[in-house]
Amino acid sequence: xxxxxxxxxxxxxxxxxxxxxxxxxxxxxxxxxxxxxxxxxxxxxxxxxxxxxxxxxxxxxxxxxxxxxxxxxxxxxxxxxxxxxxxxxxxxxx
Numbered sequence: 001x002x003x004x005x006x007x008x009x010x011x012x013x014x015x016x017x018x019x020x021x022x023x024x025x026x027x028x029x030x031x032x033x034x035x036x037x038x039x040x041x042x043x044x045x046x047x048x049x050x051x052x053x054x055x056x057x058x059x060x061x062x063x064x065x066x067x068x069x070x071x072x073x074x075x076x077x078x079x080x081x082x083x084x085x086x087x088x089x090x091x092x093x094x
Contacts, residue, residue: 008071010039011061015047015076023048026076034074042070 012030014023023046034041043064047057064070 007038007040009042009069010034010037010072010074011043011045011064011070012041013045013047013058013061013073013075015055015058019048021048030074030076034072037072039072039074 012027012034014026014030016023027044031041043061045057045061047055061070061073065073
């Protein structure tokens with residue numbers, strides 16, 4: 001399979017900012033979005049932290065992407081990262 005014919009390798013980044021919140025409601029929508037786009041989900045990362053800039057799981061995903069192990073990181077808009085970068089929301093009805 002050539003690079004042009006293989007599906008893009010995607011990681012799902014699930015994140016909430018408090019321990020009282022859960023990420024499980026994010027996963028089904030992100031899986032559907034990845035499937036709709038034809039992505040192959042190769043990693044799912046669940047990160048529960050307070051509102052902080054230290055995000056070790058995100059740093060690991062970014063390192064994997066820079067190393068060529070991932071093509072796409074799919075994330076929920078409320079992670080505080082998606083808004084400036086996203087063009088498609090998993091919550092959109094389109």
